[in-house]
Amino acid sequence: MQQAVDGLALWHQFVRERDPLVLEAALAEDAVFHSPVVYKPVNGRAAVMPYLLGAVRVLEDFSYARAFSRDDGAVLEFNARVGDRSVQGVDIIQLNAEGRISDFAVMVRPASGLEALRLAMGRLLGVIQ
C-alpha cells in the first residue's frame, strides 16, 4: 500500500535540517511522546514538538547506528554526547496508517547520560522535570 507520507524519511530529514516544519509534517496530530525521564506520556503534536526540537539541540555529535525496521515503524539506535557525558539511545518510532509518526519513545543509557540529558532538557524547556 502506498502511504501518503513517509514519516521516517521526514524524521531523518528533520534530524539533518532541524526544520520545525519538517518535524510538524512527520508527526500525526495525535502523536504521543514517551520521554526517557518521565513515565507520563506527552499527548498531541503541539505538546510533543518542543521535546523533539529540544532533543536535537541538546544531543551533540549525534549519529544513528543500527536500525531495526518493520512496516509500521522502526527502532533507530543513536550515539551522542551531552556536555562531557556519552549517551547511547534508541528512538522507537510507530507510524500510523497514513505514514505519520503516531508514537515516539526514547530510552537512553547509561544512568550518567540520562541524568545529563534530563538536566539539559530541563534547562532548555525551562522546567526541571
Next chain:
Amino acid sequence: MQQAVDGLALWHQFVRERDPLVLEAALAEDAVFHSPVVYKPVNGRAAVMPYLLGAVRVLEDFSYARAFSRDDGAVLEFNARVGDRSVQGVDIIQLNAEGRISDFAVMVRPASGLEALRLAMGRLLGVIQ
C-alpha cells in the same frame, strides 16, 4: 544460510524457563553486555551471565511487547515492574555468524524505573553499581 544455533529462540526459552544452561547456550563465549546503568561494557559469557540471570529475577511481571527484527538481531521491547516502579525497556540483541548472542544492550525508561532497577540489581549482585 542455516545457522547452527537460534540464539533468539534460546533467549526466549531462557526468559520463560530461567535455566542458566539455556542462557549459556544462547550466548557466544565472547558475548558483551551493555548495562542500562553503567557505561563500561561487561566482557565474556562468564561475566555477562550474572547480569542476565539477575535481570529476569528482578524484573517482575515481565512481558515482551513490540519486536523489531533483522537477520542478525532484534530489538525486543518489554514492560515490567521493580517493586512499585514501572519499567519499560528494550533488549538490543546482536547475533554472530553462528547464531549466538554476541552483544546484548539494555535501555530502560523512565528515570524512576532505571533507579529502581539499579538498586535491585546492586542488592542482588552484592554491589551498588
